[in-house]
Amino acid sequence: MPATAVVDIRHLSCALGGRSVLRDISLRVEEGETVVLLGRSGSGKTTLLKVVNGLATPSAGEVWFEGRPAEGWDPIQLRRRMGYVIQDAGLFPHWTVADNVGLVPRLESWPPQKVAERVEFLLNAVGLAPAEFGARYPRQLSGGQKQRVGIARALAADPPLLLLDEPFAALDPITRFELQRQFLALRRTVRKAALFVTHDVREALMMATRVALLRDGALDLVLTPAEFLAARTAEAKAFLASLEENWRPDEQPPRI
Amino acid sequence: MNSRLASEIFSLTLEHLELVLITLAIAAAVAIPAAVLLARHAAARRWVLGFANIAQTIPSLALFGFLLPLPFIGGIGKRTAIIALCLYALLPILRNTLTGIRGVDAAVRESAVAMGMTRRQILWLVELPLAVPSIVAGLRIAAVTTIGTATIAAFIGAGGLGVFIVRGIAMMDKPQILAGAVPAAAMALVADEALEWIERRLSPA
């Protein structure tokens, strides 16, 4: 019997608005692991994170946390044990950056001094100078800055599970690479479990301990990055082909 | 202008203001919690808004007439007037609070749930703060309406600036009518401007 998984998704299906969006998904994420959910737009990546968070209800199957079924948890407690980086950030417009980042620690009644220290530490960690950004409102940030606030907010209460929905999508390549490296470093120092959504193969291979390829709401395969490079399913080959497409500016653009 | 008239204008203005403030306080204390409850109940919302809409269409003089003979709430005096004024002030506050709460971006609400906020925390920390500009807009409409309608309440002995108007009409005395109408209009303008300023200050962007 392997160690208890942080999340254990068992034969999970989910229907939204009468459409079957997820079909018979089984996936375990253990401590220290980053399972990357890779898939095309509309393949069900966000929906899977929502089911894990309890924002969407499965139509079949179940999700277990730390050895207990989700139904056995108080949903509020459960959600505070997972840091969720929402696609497009989902920041609270009436709160400053510092208030957004400090939310879960405040909900957990940390002393204000400790919350302030934590916020400052995290803003520095995601490359936003606290003195410059702490007092700003979300509307005063660029898309990439909002995303980084969302990442800091998810990490705030040091949750054992991270749900990251395209956390680096709106970043310039330099900042993205910087944050990707910081994330890998973080994984070495604190052993968190992470479900990381992306549609970028390169990012998937870099971040993953395992890649879970979603196709039309079903798992196509779950492999380590090294195995994934040799994967033979049509969907995996389609993604790998996008890696080899290396257009250089001295070439003619591909004909359409 | 003689000093007796000036001091009467002053004291009746204060009385008018008192009527208006009591009315707004009661109406807000009823309408805002009601809106919070109704925000989650579509069926009840239709009924209550329908009723409040009808109440709004009753001419104020007629409403005062209906209320006068009723036991407990009726009778000559301030109490009857305040009850009637509250009925008119309820709808704008109720409707605006509802609009404000229901207008909160679904993504923001979902994000609040995802962060592990309880329903009560979502209401107090997210929905109501985001609805504040809309609530203030409702208070503004209610304030302006109440200041105007309260002049009619003098017909049933509520006092306030309407006293000049009632007296002026009875005595065919235009300056008397103006002594009531001008301060009331000024009060409405000031309230409108002040609440609009607050509304703008509280709006995010």
Ligand SMILES: Nc1ncnc2c1ncn2[C@@H]1O[C@H](COP(=O)(O)OP(=O)(O)OP(=O)(O)O)[C@@H](O)[C@H]1O
């Ligand atoms: N509330 C809903 N009602 C009905 N269908 C929905 C709902 N939410 C999502 N879907 C559908 O479910 C499918 C999966 O959506 P999902 O948001 O999980 O995709 P995704 O993989 O995250 O895509 P992207 O990469 O574009 O973010 C899509 O076809 C979408 O149209």
Ligand SMILES: [Mg+2]
């Ligand atoms: Mg998505």
